[in-house]
Amino acid sequence: xxxxxxxxxxxxxxxxxxxxxxxxxxxxxxxxxxxxxxxxxxxxxxxxxxxxxxxxxxxxxxxxxxxxxxxxxxxxxxxxxxxxxxxxxxxxxxxxxxxxxxxxxxxxxxxxxxxxxxxxxxxxxxxxxxxxxxxxxxxxxxxxxxxxxxxxxxxxxxxxxxxxxxxxxxxxxxxxxxxxxxxxxxxxxxxxxxxxxxxxxxxxxxxxxxxxxxxxxxxxxxxxxxxxxxxxxxxxxxxxxxxxxxxxxxxxxxxxxxxxxxxxxxxxxxxxxxxxx
Amino acid sequence: xxxxxxxxxxxxxxxxxxxxxxxxxxxxxxxxxxxxxxxxxxxxxxxxxxxxxxxxxxxxxxxxxxxxxxxxxxxxxxxxxxxxxxxxxxxxxxxxxxxxxxxxxxxxxxxxxxxxxxxxxxxxxxxxxxxxxxxxxxxxxxxxxxxxxxxxxxxxxxxxxxxxxxxxxxxxxxxxxxxxxxxxxxxxxxxxxxxxxxxxxxxxxxxxxxxxxxxxxxxxxxxxxxxxxxxxxxxxxxxxxxxxxxxxxxxxxxxxxxxxxxxxxxxxxxxxxxxxxxxxxxxx
Numbered sequence: 198x199x200x201x202x203x204x205x206x207x208x209x210x211x212x213x214x215x216x217x218x219x220x221x222x223x224x225x226x227x228x229x230x231x232x233x234x235x236x237x238x239x240x241x242x243x244x245x246x247x248x249x250x251x252x253x254x255x256x257x258x259x260x261x262x263x264x265x266x267x268x269x270x271x272x273x274x275x276x277x278x279x280x281x282x283x284x285x286x287x288x289x290x291x292x293x294x295x296x297x298x299x300x301x302x303x304x305x306x307x308x309x310x311x312x313x314x315x316x317x318x319x320x321x322x323x324x325x326x327x328x329x330x331x332x333x334x335x336x337x338x339x340x341x342x343x344x345x346x347x348x349x350x351x352x353x354x355x356x357x358x359x360x361x362x363x364x365x366x367x368x369x370x371x372x373x374x375x376x377x378x379x380x381x382x383x384x385x386x387x388x389x390x391x392x393x394x395x396x397x398x399x400x401x402x403x404x405x406x407x408x409x410x411x412x413x414x415x416x417x418x419x420x421x422x423x424x425x426x427x428x429x430x431x432x433x434x435x436x437x438x439x440x441x442x443x444x445x446x447x448x449x450x451x452x453x454x455x456x457x458x459x460x461x462x463x464x465x466x467x468x469x470x471x472x473x474x
Numbered sequence: 475x476x477x478x479x480x481x482x483x484x485x486x487x488x489x490x491x492x493x494x495x496x497x498x499x500x501x502x503x504x505x506x507x508x509x510x511x512x513x514x515x516x517x518x519x520x521x522x523x524x525x526x527x528x529x530x531x532x533x534x535x536x537x538x539x540x541x542x543x544x545x546x547x548x549x550x551x552x553x554x555x556x557x558x559x560x561x562x563x564x565x566x567x568x569x570x571x572x573x574x575x576x577x578x579x580x581x582x583x584x585x586x587x588x589x590x591x592x593x594x595x596x597x598x599x600x601x602x603x604x605x606x607x608x609x610x611x612x613x614x615x616x617x618x619x620x621x622x623x624x625x626x627x628x629x630x631x632x633x634x635x636x637x638x639x640x641x642x643x644x645x646x647x648x649x650x651x652x653x654x655x656x657x658x659x660x661x662x663x664x665x666x667x668x669x670x671x672x673x674x675x676x677x678x679x680x681x682x683x684x685x686x687x688x689x690x691x692x693x694x695x696x697x698x699x700x701x702x703x704x705x706x707x708x709x710x711x712x713x714x715x716x717x718x719x720x721x722x723x724x725x726x727x728x729x730x731x732x733x734x735x736x737x738x739x740x741x742x743x744x745x746x747x748x749x750x751x752x753x754x755x756x757x758x
Binding site for chain 1: 653654656657659660663667675676
């Protein structure tokens with residue numbers, strides 16, 4: 198027991214053999230099946246997959262919102278039992294509290310921080326500058342555009358300087374232009390803060406563009422199909438052949454194929470999965 | 475590169491405006507207000523005119539529909555001898571104490587029911603059934619329990635205010651979106667923080683709906699109980715006027731009740747808007 202624990206403790210976050218069942222209309226449904234994923238400090242991991250592949254469920258387990266599962270989710274080798282301020286999340290719906298202005302919405306995350314009043318205010322100001330919303334500190338969420346609201350949500354998530362930043366399709370509800378712009382900002386912000394980021398998305402471009410690694414998940418039951426490394430200088434250039442190749446490879450793994458070669462890749466993947474079953 | 479720079483800041487009224495701008499703004503505001511007031515007054519004024527002509531040309535016998543000047547005269551006389559004030563004061567005291575007891579209990583019970591599904595399972599159907607019974611129907615039972623003194627009145631009025639306060643608070647607390655609760659858990663909120671930052675502000679509009687309904691109910695209950703079992707107050711004044719066939723007295727009491735009710739309603743609305751300023755600003 199101790200030997201493998203020590204071995205896996207080399208990673209910041211270890212997800213080992215995690216399975217999760219849900220009761221759906223009286224029947225147990227397998228939402229996650231034997232998921233293994235190990236994330237290093239400072240890494241940016243994208244998880245991509247069709248709806249219903251358990252991506253968001255996985256984030257809930259990492260957050261500690263749900264502890265009823267098989268397997269282990271460990272941070273530095275210690276099992277996650279409750280939510281903690283070392284892990285922050287940005288939801289797809291910005292989930293700002295409509296009755297609080299921008300400043301208070303960010304400050305709310307510091308409620309249980311040991312910082313003094315002045316330090317808290319300073320931290321909130323810094324976060325608003327970081328996401329470029331310092332002039333909107335008194336605005337209410339209903340007065341903000343979708344992109345602005347999502348930046349506030351990002352600021353709220355980062356104000357505690359969390360070790361892990363979990364992103365649950367954070368840009369999914371935004372228009373295409375805003376999304377591209379915010380992807381760049383996200384990259385800059387996460388680097389600047391030095392957080393370990395786990396991004397769940399169904400936008401393959403986004404996954405490849407932002408991730409150091411791309412985890413491809415498949416549904417029924419939710420499981421990890423492949424983990425691809427994104428490396429090389431062309432990774433942040435959307436029109437480079439390397440980027441396009443990787444993107445098409447992920448698309449093929451998700452069953453969206455453009456040409457014969459990729460189709461055969463998808464079939465191979467299907468065959469690999471079918472074999473042990 | 476900041477997106478904020480490409481978007482216009484929301485306009486702030488009153489900052490950097492010239493005097494003539496201010497005047498124009500005020501003029502526009504005054505015109506808007508006058509139009510609203512006129513629209514609000516059109517129906518009452520029309521009804522008053524109809525009433526005036528009915529009485530003037532004796533379309534309806536004076537014993538049944540007293541003339542507006544008779545009612546006005548009564549209002550002046552009862553004010554002059556102080557009986558209207560003392561009746562109003564007695565009734566107001568009853569309504570306020572009953573209402574206060576009712577809503578404090580109602581918001582408390584409703585909040586607990588909204589927070590606990592188990593508790594709701596036990597009590598909610600019972601409450602929904604009770605809500606169907608007109609509160610005046612409780613009067614005979616309550617009379618046997620409490621006699622016909624002050625306690626009866628307070629209890630009945632409190633009960634009348636309690637039901638809507640409870641049900642609306644229950645609804646408001648129960649319907650706090652699960653996403654907000656989840657956010658509270660992620661941010662490691664304790665019970666107090668969850669309550670003050672998430673549940674209370676979220677349920678507030680619903681709670682205020684309950685308070686306004688409770689207030690209206692409290693007045694209904696007051697008049698009913700004073701008509702049947704009282705020797706003072708506005709309801710008694712109405713019962714007395716009816717017995718003596720002085721309908722102008724009845725209508726004078728009605729006018730006072732309507733006026734006070736309107737003032738209370740407006741007051742509650744004002745408090746609500748103050749507490750949920752974000753609603754207004756968000757809509758702007």
